[in-house]
Structure formats: C-alpha cells, structure tokens
Amino acid sequence: MLTTASNIPSEVVTITSAISRDIRFPTSLTKDGSDAMNESGDYSSAYCILSTNSSSGLQGHGMTFTIGRGNDIVCRAIEAVAARIVGRTLQELIQDMGKTWRYLVADSQLRWIGPEKGVIHLALGAVVNAVWDLWAKSVGKPVWRVVADMTPGEFVGCVDWRYLEDAITREEAVQMLQEMEVGKRERVKEAEGSRAVPAYTTSAGYGEDKMKALLEETLAEGYKHFKLKVGGNLEQDMHRLSIAREVLGYDNGNVLMVDANQVWSVPEAIDYMKKLAKFKPWFIEEPTSPDDILGHKAIREALKEDGIEVATGEMCQNRVIFKQLLSSGAIGICQIDACRLGGVNEVMAVLLLAKKFGVPVVPHSGGVGLPEYTQHLSTIDYVCVSGKKSLLEFVDHLHEHFIHPSVIKDGYYTTPTEPGYSVQMKEASMDEFEFPGGAFWQSETARPIRDHLKTDRPI
Amino acid sequence: MLTTASNIPSEVVTITSAISRDIRFPTSLTKDGSDAMNESGDYSSAYCILSTNSSSGLQGHGMTFTIGRGNDIVCRAIEAVAARIVGRTLQELIQDMGKTWRYLVADSQLRWIGPEKGVIHLALGAVVNAVWDLWAKSVGKPVWRVVADMTPGEFVGCVDWRYLEDAITREEAVQMLQEMEVGKRERVKEAEGSRAVPAYTTSAGYGEDKMKALLEETLAEGYKHFKLKVGGNLEQDMHRLSIAREVLGYDNGNVLMVDANQVWSVPEAIDYMKKLAKFKPWFIEEPTSPDDILGHKAIREALKEDGIEVATGEMCQNRVIFKQLLSSGAIGICQIDACRLGGVNEVMAVLLLAKKFGVPVVPHSGGVGLPEYTQHLSTIDYVCVSGKKSLLEFVDHLHEHFIHPSVIKDGYYTTPTEPGYSVQMKEASMDEFEFPGGAFWQSETARPIRDHLKTDRPI
Known part of the structure; x- marks a missing residue:
C-alpha cells in the first residue's frame, strides 16, 4: 500500500x-x-x-x-x-x-x-x-506533511470504510482527492509560509471585564473571529453579547460565534437563539446533546431564517455520527476533535465526508494539546481535501509545557515543521x-x- | 416526591x-x-x-x-x-x-x-x-414492584427529562401513565402469576447440528420464537435458515428472527436481507452500526415490502439515541439493555418513548445477569407502561451463579418475588x-x- x-x-x-x-x-x-x-x-x-x-x-x-x-x-x-x-x-x-x-x-x-x-x-x-x-x-x-505526500489511494487506504458507503464510497473519495491534486503543490507552499490556517479565539469566555479586555486585546492582535460562551443565563448573555458587539461592531467584518456546550433541549435552543439573533452570531455551537442528529437538524432549520448556522462535533464520538450530521444537513460547521475521534485515520474519514457535503471543518481546539494536534489536521484539510482555508480555534494557555508548542502569528497558525505530531510534552x-x-x-x-x-x- | x-x-x-x-x-x-x-x-x-x-x-x-x-x-x-x-x-x-x-x-x-x-x-x-x-x-x-407501586408522578419523576422534550414532555408521560392505571391491578395479578413476560430463545446460534438439536429441544419446551445469528457468510446463512424452517415450519405460528450484530453497512444490510426474505424472518436485529439512526431508517424502509422489521438497541448508548430511533420510525422493535442505558431510571425514559411511538420493547438479554435484570423491566413495561406483553430473550447459561436466578416456565419468565434487583451473585x-x-x-x-x-x- x-x-x-x-x-x-x-x-x-x-x-x-x-x-x-x-x-x-x-x-x-x-x-x-x-x-x-x-x-x-x-x-x-x-x-x-x-x-x-x-x-x-x-x-x-x-x-x-x-x-x-x-x-x-x-x-x-x-x-x-x-x-x-x-x-x-x-x-x-x-x-x-x-x-x-x-x-x-x-x-x-x-x-x-x-x-x-x-x-x-x-x-x-x-x-x-x-x-x-x-x-x-x-x-x-510533521504529520501533516506525511499525509500531504500521500497519493489519493494511500490517503483513502488510511480510512476504515465500514459503515460509510451509503454516504461516500472509496472510489468517490479517490476521485475527489485526485481533483484536489490540482494546485496542491501551491497549497503546500502556502502552508510552509504559515498562511494555511487562520485562527480564532475563545479566550473571551469569562467575566464581563475580563471578556471585554480580552476581546480588545485579541482584536488588536489581528483576529477577526471571536467566540463567546452562552447558555448560563439569558439576560446575562444578552448583556455580554451587547458588550461584545460594542467592541467588535457589526459592519467591519468581525465575526461573533456563540457556544452553549449542550445545555439546551431542542425547543430551548431554538427559543434562546431567536432571542440572541439580533447580535448576529455566525453560528451556535453545541446547542444540544452531541448525540442528537435529528435535533441539530431541527435547530438548524428553525434558525435558517435568522441567518444563524449550527456547529457541533467536539463531543461527537465517531465517523458514523458525523456521516449522519453531514449527509442530513444537520450542521453547517463540522467541529472534529483530534482525539475524541479515533486519531488521524478517523479524522481523515470525516474530512472526506465534510468535503463531499460541502461543510467547512473548524476543529475543536479548546483544550491542552488540542491546538498542537489540530494545526496538522486543518493543514491537511486545506492542502489535500477541501482546498479551502477554514478557521481553527486557538486558546492561549498551557502551551509552555510542549516541546514544540503551536504558535499564532498575524492571526494564522504557524505551520509545524518539526517531525512528529507536536504533542510531546516537556x-x-x-x-x-x-x-x-x-x-x-x-x-x-x-x-x-x-x-x-x-x-x-x-x- | x-x-x-x-x-x-x-x-x-x-x-x-x-x-x-x-x-x-x-x-x-x-x-x-x-x-x-x-x-x-x-x-x-x-x-x-x-x-x-x-x-x-x-x-x-x-x-x-x-x-x-x-x-x-x-x-x-x-x-x-x-x-x-x-x-x-x-x-x-x-x-x-x-x-x-x-x-x-x-x-x-x-x-x-x-x-x-x-x-x-x-x-x-x-x-x-x-x-x-x-x-x-x-x-x-422486587424492583418491578417498587415501580409498579409508584404513582404516575413518581414514575415520571425518576426520569431525567433533559434532551427529551421535543419528543415527549413530562406532562404527556403522566397522562399516558394515568390512562394505564386502568387494569393495572389485574396486570399486577397476572405478573404475580408469572404470565406477564413471554420468553424467546437465542440458544440456537451455533453450528448446524447443535442448532437443529437446540431448535427441536426448545420447540418441545413450548417456545414459539427463535433467533438465529447471521452475517458471517450468506450461503451458510441461507442453509442454516432453511434447516431452521424445516424444523419450525412456516404456517404453525413459529416465529424466526435473525441477528447480524452490526456487521453490515446500510446497502449491504439491505442486499443481504433481501436474499434472506424468503425465510420470512420477523425482524433483522442490529443490521448496522448502533449509532446509525438514519441508516436504520433507510434499512427499515427498504425492507418494508419484504415484511421484515428492524430491531436494535443492545448497543444503543442512551435515551437520546432511542429518542431518535423511535421518533423517526427507524426501528420497529426496541431492544433496551438494562445496564448499557444508565440503569432503571433511563430505561423508564425509553419505555415511555417506546409507548408514545407505539413500538414494542424487547430487551436485550443475551449475557450474564441480563435476564435477571430484564425480567423486572419487561414486567414494568407490561404492568405500568405499555400494557402489552412483549417478548423477552432468554439464554440458558450461567444462571447457576445467582442467588435468585431467572427461571422460565411454560415459555414465560417466572416473575421475581424476592426483594431487590436479582443480580446478586453467590x-x-x-x-x-x-x-x-x-x-x-x-x-x-x-x-x-x-x-x-x-x-x-x-x-
């Protein structure tokens, strides 16, 4: 092989x-x-x-x-x-x-x-x-380069195709990857120049003052995307979002996302988000149980008229759940996790599914070691699979423990060049x-x- | 409470x-x-x-x-x-x-x-x-009796309603249980007479000779339902099913079920079962991944014209998966597991969902200690929730290790009368x-x- x-x-x-x-x-x-x-x-x-x-x-x-x-x-x-x-x-x-x-x-x-x-x-x-x-x-x-150097056949050979073929076949995947060979060399060059993976920040999830200060700080650093945690208390959330929009404005390309970490039922998610719609969030992340494919679909359909997308994935257990979320149109943003999925091989399966159904992959990175991993995965997605630059979360803590920590420069991840998968700790x-x-x-x-x-x- | x-x-x-x-x-x-x-x-x-x-x-x-x-x-x-x-x-x-x-x-x-x-x-x-x-x-x-003695409000109070309300509300559930109060005393009496839970056997899953002998033996013991394992090899399975039908016949009320233990993809499951349709199985159990709600739905729809039902549940992780399987019509038989679900409370939630969507509950019992548990759950389902006698699997080994083992008599489970949940081992x-x-x-x-x-x- x-x-x-x-x-x-x-x-x-x-x-x-x-x-x-x-x-x-x-x-x-x-x-x-x-x-x-x-x-x-x-x-x-x-x-x-x-x-x-x-x-x-x-x-x-x-x-x-x-x-x-x-x-x-x-x-x-x-x-x-x-x-x-x-x-x-x-x-x-x-x-x-x-x-x-x-x-x-x-x-x-x-x-x-x-x-x-x-x-x-x-x-x-x-x-x-x-x-x-x-x-x-x-x-x-680096791991991303091992994958980038594969032929489409080798790439597809890393995937366990059991349970996938009603959504995508091995042959279709090879075909998709072959089409992406066009321009791949250039995308590798872009990756080498650290212009493959734009970062966004979720540092702004805390108390109001800290939140405002962090938003201003990250805005000054060149970020354009900002995520806030919601779902604790509606009034408080409305207040926080209004502060956030005061800092970010509505018309200057700054994108706001919100994340509820699964606290709502399906009708609660819809009601709550209708009330936050005026703050124009791009997406609601984890509105309900990560197991609820049909629930996410219902939420997405209800929020379409409000221009709010639905994102999930950090707690989604395997390629079979992603297959359903993607093929049924239940999500508009696909948030893979580097280790909740069964490692690189299963991530590759989900990248192919996301490409087939035209959904951008924005990996979950809010955790120790996750940015070190996901910088490889987003690079693989851009270079080999989607050819599109998706966003990647960055949370700025605990990196000092890694031998080769992930680094952000000018709002982009610095593409890793050291051999390996970057999670080795000191x-x-x-x-x-x-x-x-x-x-x-x-x-x-x-x-x-x-x-x-x-x-x-x-x- | x-x-x-x-x-x-x-x-x-x-x-x-x-x-x-x-x-x-x-x-x-x-x-x-x-x-x-x-x-x-x-x-x-x-x-x-x-x-x-x-x-x-x-x-x-x-x-x-x-x-x-x-x-x-x-x-x-x-x-x-x-x-x-x-x-x-x-x-x-x-x-x-x-x-x-x-x-x-x-x-x-x-x-x-x-x-x-x-x-x-x-x-x-x-x-x-x-x-x-x-x-x-x-x-x-016994545990079944603790539940049977509850008011509808107490029963519903045992359930965690998070993530359920798009399919069933607490109020609906109370209403359903209140309606079932009619005749409950008589059903308790039936349970006390050990006529609440009819058993079926899966002992017939082995080599051809052993299978034939076991089928004949269990038939003689008064069983009417028989389950065979399939999915290893099509030709062999067709041969085994033809032997089974020779023993059981087609026209004397003996019911045959088949179980594939998740080995197929969705299209494979449909193809394979179309080829087994002539043996008139009542249902195919676990045709594919237990996570694949939409896959089960597709299989069920494809097999409707063949009169074959779809069953799953022994590996279904929680009430959110069952909510989707039931509310979307993906399964025709609901096979809860007494401990893969988070114990009695979560089983109670799924019993309510199954009742609401009119799907019979046939618990998974092929494992040590499972029949000891599930005899309580099927009794609860009959007495309190569905009012219908569903089947319950019985596998006749390892019972000797329990202080109060489950016992089958005349094709029915003998309703447990000893205090507790019956799984205490010697x-x-x-x-x-x-x-x-x-x-x-x-x-x-x-x-x-x-x-x-x-x-x-x-x-």
Whole structure:
C-alpha cells in the first residue's frame, strides 16, 4: 500500500513497550476553560508513549484530552489498547494504516465497552496518534506533511470504510482527492509560509471585564473571529453579547460565534437563539446533546431564517455520527476533535465526508494539546481535501509545557515543521503535573482540588 | 416526591462504602455466545456493591455486562461514579430519583469521557442499579414492584427529562401513565402469576447440528420464537435458515428472527436481507452500526415490502439515541439493555418513548445477569407502561451463579418475588471467577485465555 518513498522509514523499528501517563493541570483553580456545562475542569492529558528499539531512542507520543477526574480511567484503557501493538514493527503497522486502525478498533472484547465511543475510543485516539507521531518522526516530517505526500489511494487506504458507503464510497473519495491534486503543490507552499490556517479565539469566555479586555486585546492582535460562551443565563448573555458587539461592531467584518456546550433541549435552543439573533452570531455551537442528529437538524432549520448556522462535533464520538450530521444537513460547521475521534485515520474519514457535503471543518481546539494536534489536521484539510482555508480555534494557555508548542502569528497558525505530531510534552512538566504523584499534586496549592476530588456538586 | 408509603424504607441507612468486583466467566473456551461481530467473548460482570450501616447487613448489588477484556476499566469507572454517593443516606437518594440520576450523570469531569455513553455510562448503569437494588431490598420488594407501586408522578419523576422534550414532555408521560392505571391491578395479578413476560430463545446460534438439536429441544419446551445469528457468510446463512424452517415450519405460528450484530453497512444490510426474505424472518436485529439512526431508517424502509422489521438497541448508548430511533420510525422493535442505558431510571425514559411511538420493547438479554435484570423491566413495561406483553430473550447459561436466578416456565419468565434487583451473585462464584486472582483464573484450565489476554487477532 505504501508507495510514497519519502514516507517509508529507512530503519526497521520494533515497538518495545507502551505506557500511559496521567497528566493534569489545575485549571479549576482559576476557572480557565469553564462553561455552562463544565463548571470547573482540570485540563488533562492521558498520554500513550510508545518506545522502540531504535538506536536513536525514537518514541511515539499521543494523548487524549480530558478535563480531570476520569483521566486515570482513560489511561487504563490506553494500556489495554496499546498492548496490542507492542512487539510489532512500525513498518507492519504503517504498511496498511486502514487495516491497522481496524485491528485496533476491532478487538471484540474491548469493542463491547464502546463500541467506538467514550473511554475506549478516546484511548484509541491516543494510541493511533502515537503511531502517527512515531511514523512522522521516523521519516523526519510533521504529520501533516506525511499525509500531504500521500497519493489519493494511500490517503483513502488510511480510512476504515465500514459503515460509510451509503454516504461516500472509496472510489468517490479517490476521485475527489485526485481533483484536489490540482494546485496542491501551491497549497503546500502556502502552508510552509504559515498562511494555511487562520485562527480564532475563545479566550473571551469569562467575566464581563475580563471578556471585554480580552476581546480588545485579541482584536488588536489581528483576529477577526471571536467566540463567546452562552447558555448560563439569558439576560446575562444578552448583556455580554451587547458588550461584545460594542467592541467588535457589526459592519467591519468581525465575526461573533456563540457556544452553549449542550445545555439546551431542542425547543430551548431554538427559543434562546431567536432571542440572541439580533447580535448576529455566525453560528451556535453545541446547542444540544452531541448525540442528537435529528435535533441539530431541527435547530438548524428553525434558525435558517435568522441567518444563524449550527456547529457541533467536539463531543461527537465517531465517523458514523458525523456521516449522519453531514449527509442530513444537520450542521453547517463540522467541529472534529483530534482525539475524541479515533486519531488521524478517523479524522481523515470525516474530512472526506465534510468535503463531499460541502461543510467547512473548524476543529475543536479548546483544550491542552488540542491546538498542537489540530494545526496538522486543518493543514491537511486545506492542502489535500477541501482546498479551502477554514478557521481553527486557538486558546492561549498551557502551551509552555510542549516541546514544540503551536504558535499564532498575524492571526494564522504557524505551520509545524518539526517531525512528529507536536504533542510531546516537556519531561519536567510531565513529572511536575503527573497525577497523583507529581510535585504539584503533592503541594499545598493543590489541596482544594484534592479535597474535592470525589465530588463536585451536592445533590 | 415519594408519596407511596410502601416504598419508604422504615430504617434510615447510610451508604458506608462502594466497591467494584471484576467477575469473568470463560465462555470463550466453548464459544458460547459467539456471533459474527464477537468471535469469542468471556461473559463478565463489573459489579458495584454498596454497603450500608444497616444492622441487617443490607447491601445494594448492581452490575454491568461486558464480554471480558475491559471489564477492569469499567470497574475503575464504577469506583469513580459510586464514590460520589458514599456517605449519603438511601433516603436522600430515593427522595428524588430523577435528581439523583442527574447528579450521578452530571459530574462534569467524568461526563467529559462519555458523555453519557461507553465505559462511564456502563459504570453509571451498575451504580444506579445498585441503588435500586438497595432501595427494593430495604422495602422488601422486587424492583418491578417498587415501580409498579409508584404513582404516575413518581414514575415520571425518576426520569431525567433533559434532551427529551421535543419528543415527549413530562406532562404527556403522566397522562399516558394515568390512562394505564386502568387494569393495572389485574396486570399486577397476572405478573404475580408469572404470565406477564413471554420468553424467546437465542440458544440456537451455533453450528448446524447443535442448532437443529437446540431448535427441536426448545420447540418441545413450548417456545414459539427463535433467533438465529447471521452475517458471517450468506450461503451458510441461507442453509442454516432453511434447516431452521424445516424444523419450525412456516404456517404453525413459529416465529424466526435473525441477528447480524452490526456487521453490515446500510446497502449491504439491505442486499443481504433481501436474499434472506424468503425465510420470512420477523425482524433483522442490529443490521448496522448502533449509532446509525438514519441508516436504520433507510434499512427499515427498504425492507418494508419484504415484511421484515428492524430491531436494535443492545448497543444503543442512551435515551437520546432511542429518542431518535423511535421518533423517526427507524426501528420497529426496541431492544433496551438494562445496564448499557444508565440503569432503571433511563430505561423508564425509553419505555415511555417506546409507548408514545407505539413500538414494542424487547430487551436485550443475551449475557450474564441480563435476564435477571430484564425480567423486572419487561414486567414494568407490561404492568405500568405499555400494557402489552412483549417478548423477552432468554439464554440458558450461567444462571447457576445467582442467588435468585431467572427461571422460565411454560415459555414465560417466572416473575421475581424476592426483594431487590436479582443480580446478586453467590459469594462462592464471585470468589472463584474474580479476575485475575480467583481460583478459576489461576487454574490450568484458564491458561489458553491468559495466554491470549493481550490480543485476540493478528493484523
């Protein structure tokens, strides 16, 4: 299956061990990243680290993002999934990535506790991404470039086509990608010049003063897109949106988006958004349950006359849900997550579906490590699949822990050039924030979180 | 909220500890319970055991069913969810069961690794069911009777209405239940006489000779409904179905069902079933991904002219998926699972939805402990909700491990009369089959499974 010579590692390496690490940051202390559904998360990474017998110490790092409690459960699932590739060579695994993905997802006993969703699928994402990181490092390329250098046949061969063919066939996908070969070289050049992925910010989700200051600050930095959290309280939200529009104006190309983090029922979502329509939001993100395909469709239809689009995806579990959301016209913006989907392979499937149904892909990036991942995915989408520059969320915290953090310049993501998938964390950060033994978690500062570890709310 | 006096425990008890136990049976050695998707499962129970300060040693036992590897992951999730009710009194918890359920599902950090699906939801099912077991034991009733003794308002109060109101409102549900009060006393009597829940068998899923012998045997025992596994190989399936129809005939009221365990895409399911139509199956179960609402709808519409119904549900993750399957007409038979849904409360929500959309509920019972649970649920459906006797699967193995196993007599489930939810296992069975330390798992007999623990299939 592998025909692109530059994607074939020169050295044969065997995966000799797979471990997980439970890394948690105490974001609940400052309420960074809180919203109407998630009052106080501790942004966390469940890591999968694949070691090899390579003389250069080659390792593959993948992670999945969670918000605290339960990160240990995902770590345990990572160990169960990753154990299945220990002893394999990287060459065996990448020779037919679609087959490898299917192998990892199809352990029938582990599949039962999903299937293809929740903890076991989050774990799959970490493991699959670790394999991609290992592959990319072994050939000295960033992950986006490994994919960009594939033939359409190789790209399509990375996808598990089970359950997709009523919406898109393998042949159709090859055809689509072949058409996109036109201009691809130029798009790669643009990516190399860091003009492939425009950023938007969700830093403006907090208290009114902080929100206003952040909006002004990010506006000055060159951003044109701004997202606010809503759904807690209608009056408060109207007040906040009016402040936001005071800062951004209505007529100067500044785009406002809102995000409800699933707090509404379908009729509630429609009613609430009708009342926010005068602030002209581009889209409402996560108006209701991420499982509710027909609900999103109903909301989108009801809000069409108000010019409000519907976005969702960060909690959508797999390609089968996206297939339905996209093919039925339930969403106008497709927000994939780099690790809730089962890693790069399943993301590639959803990129193809989004292209087929003409829906822009705006990945979810509000979490530790997510921007590091998604900068690759949005680049792949632009270079190989859609040929269109979509937006990508950027949240400016916790990047200091990464060896190769994502960087924004002039409102664009700086395209990653270092080999791998960019989520490898600094050893010192891992040691300090490893839960529960790391220095931070043993410190006095962590006491309020330790004390509330078991429960977050009274009945 | 609690108005039915006989459902109020006389003694105030506090939950003093919550533990999980990982119990696995080596069914993969004999291939019991294998199918086209699940080649060789080890039927397993992840237990939640709630202990109390009651002088009588009152405990609540709940479990969730898995098929082996990964049972430990669910156990860890059970510990995380159950920790949140340690220190609470049973009275606090049952006073407003809807609120308690919402509390257990709404820990925002644990919710992230679902949400409301997969491992964390399977764990929720075990914990919620343990609370129901505790409650029922504390008032000396079987769980079905606790529910049957509720007022319509109390029943509806057990449901978390979030995300449901576009399909059914709380008021509608009360109205429906009030109408069913007529004849309820008579239906309770019927239940007490063990004439509420007719059984069908799926024992006939194996090799041809064994299948034929089992069909003849179960036919002689008075069964009228028989389910066969299909989807492995078309020619073989046609041969097996023709043998089955030789035994059962076409014109004497014997009903044949087939089950594909999700192996097909949507067009494959339609093609395959068109070829099996001449054997007149009543329904095709799990033709495709359990996440594919629109896919099931397409299959059902295509098979209408062949008189074949579509059934699914054993892997459907929560009430939002069932809401869509039912309200859109995607399924003709609703196969709830007692623990994949988040325990009794969420099952009650789906029973109400199924009643509203006129779809019979035929619970999934092919797994250890499931018939013990589902006999209560089908009884509740008959007595309180639908007023119609639906079928309930019975698989005749592993019952010997339960203190109060389910029993079939004259083709009906014998309605449970012992206090609780019937899934408490004998201490000796738990000790012997606890993984990995139990005597069985340390024995030579277990070696083939131990040796293959990490992987089940080569790439």
